[in-house]
Amino acid sequence: MKSRMEQSRRVRAFTLIEMMVVVLIIGALAALVAPRIMHQFEKSKVHTTQAQISLLGNAVKDYYMDLSEYPKSLDDLLKNPGASSKWDGPYLEKDKLPEDAWGEPYDYQLDKGGKSFKIFSKGPDKTAGSADDIKSWE
Numbered sequence: 812m813k814s815r816m817e818q819s820r821r822v823r824a825f826t827l828i829e830m831m832v833v834v835l836i837i838g839a840l841a842a843l844v845a846p847r848i849m850h851q852f853e854k855s856k857v858h859t860t861q862a863q864i865s866l867l868g869n870a871v872k873d874y875y876m877d878l879s880e881y882p883k884s885l886d887d888l889l890k891n892p893g894a895s896s897k898w899d900g901p902y903l904e905k906d907k908l909p910e911d912a913w914g915e916p917y918d919y920q921l922d923k924g925g926k927s928f929k930i931f932s933k934g935p936d937k938t939a940g941s942a943d944d945i946k947s948w949e
Contacts, residue, residue: 856912856913856935857912857945860911860934860945863909863911863917864930866903867888867909867917867919867947868947870888870902870903871885871888871902871928871930874887874888874900877897877898877899878897878898879897881921881927882919883921884919885908885917885919888900888901888902888903888908889901889903889906889907911933911934911945912932913932913933913934913935913937915932917931917932918930918932918939928947929946929947929948930946931944931945931946931947932944932945
């Protein structure tokens, strides 16, 4: 028979049931936290897209201040659309137009008289005219 001292030194291992309980607790916590993290991630994409639309709108306004007309397309913000000496671009810092948070190009529209413009993203569903579109005029 072993002495009491030897028995108290013996290391007790976890049983399979104890390990399964720990795994279940971790799984339950992950199931509660993951949807909230994903929601915040989508929310940040919307905010990023709204900020980019605002910056594109400011660049279009700068173009208008220099040339007294709005650009025909967003590409005109990067390269002189004609031989105008008034063009003081590029009006964006990068050599390429930004894409929205879902990897799609922004849509740009002039009204028929060329007096105003709209910039929008099709949003997460990538379909124009849906409720999740992100617009410069709202």
